[in-house]
Amino acid sequence: MPVQRDNPYGAFNFLVSLGGDQGSGDEGQIVGGFSDVSGLGFEVQYSEYRNGNEKVNTVRKVQNTFKVEDVVLKRGLVGSADLFAWLKAVREGDIDARAVTITLLDEARNAVSTWKLQKAQPKKYTGPTLAAKGGTEVAMEELTLCHEGIEYS
Numbered sequence: 838m839p840v841q842r843d844n845p846y847g848a849f850n851f852l853v854s855l856g857g858d859q860g861s862g863d864e865g866q867i868v869g870g871f872s873d874v875s876g877l878g879f880e881v882q883y884s885e886y887r888n889g890n891e892k893v894n895t896v897r898k899v900q901n902t903f904k905v906e907d908v909v910l911k912r913g914l915v916g917s918a919d920l921f922a923w924l925k926a927v928r929e930g931d932i933d934a935r936a937v938t939i940t941l942l943d944e945a946r947n948a949v950s951t952w953k954l955q956k957a958q959p960k961k962y963t964g965p966t967l968a969a970k971g972g973t974e975v976a977m978e979e980l981t982l983c984h985e986g987i988e989y990s
Contacts (some may be wrong), residue, residue: 851871856935
């Protein structure tokens with residue numbers, strides 16, 4: 838799906854699907870309009886190893902496990918209760934790991950890259966900060982997801 842081009846894609850045009858009861862991860866099953874996605878990354882762990890008869894006085898780096906970062910999603914509060922229903926169910930003991938799909942779009946709204954979080958679960962929810970200052974701020978909610986791996990296409 839990724840296509841080589843001279844100009845990088847903008848980071849402002851993307852879709853998020855939360856899978857599970859809210860959709861299968863397909864583009865048509867989007868829940869809410871998320872304004873920010875961060876934490877799409879992983880880190881490979883390495884062990885240091887050296888044979889006793891090595892001629893070079895240095896250690897080898899042998900890869901072993903990897904760890905993934907938590908992904909943070911932010912969106913304006915839209916009055917939809919389905920996200921909070923998932924959070925409430927998990928809080929009450931339901932195991933509801935989901936395939937969460939984040940799709941980057943080009944200027945013509947064609948999918949160009951997709952990150953799929955495997956077995957994603959809500960870790961933290963932060964509700965909006967409310968202030969009666971008469972400003973123009975949007976009520977934002979934040980969801981932190983832990984997961985077991987990222988697939989990229």
